[in-house]
Amino acid sequence: MTHPIRLAKYLGHAGICSRRQASRLIDAGQVMVNGRPANHIDHVTPADLITVAGQQVMGPAKKVLYAYHKPVGIDCKLKMDDPSSLIHHLPHGERVYPIGRLDKDSRGLLLLTNDGELCQRLIHPDHHVEKEYWVKVDRPLDANFCHTMSTGIPIDGQLTLPCEVSLLAPSRFKIVLKQGLNRQIRKMAKHCGYRVIDLYRARIAAFELDSTLLSENQFHPLSLDALKLD
Structure with missing residues (x-):
């Protein structure tokens, strides 16, 4: 018999x-369990009738992971009525x-999955997963820029965590973050x-996007080993 797990x-x-995201859907009343609105404390099994936005959940799926080369202009919010939404560019059938x-x-590397545990592992700040960015700004950088950025910047009422920052060119720099605040680098x-x-x-993590192998708006399957997570 399958043991119940939290919804x-x-x-x-x-x-x-x-x-x-599941917690947000529950809060929004989009999840039903056996014909009633779901609660956060619900524990369920495949024997329960669970629907999300009216669609029945069929149980655990085979875990998949893709690397996607996101171009400028694609919105990561999954909205069918938005022509610019990523939802129109996802792998078919999954x-x-x-x-x-x-x-x-x-633009650049985006990971796509149906594995909620992996998603939690990569985005939760406690796990300190590295994300590397190459950034161009509107004018040449001064001598103190890298030090100032790397030691912490006050944004949205908090100080950013220490990070790695180095120059790539007079107006370009590389930054490696272990947190993901909203529009953090821009701010x-x-x-x-x-x-x-x-x-x-x-x-x-350990996976680098190779734009010569994966063109913009293309994706390919990825193994978990490619990330080299602890």
């Missing part, structure tokens, strides 16, 4: 969304979602007096 975890195993986000004006650069004009994510 948000079950939805993650079923490939519907991450646990965090229900996957992005692990974290890149804002609409940014950090703005605090220092610069405007980001190009933001490219080159790496997540």
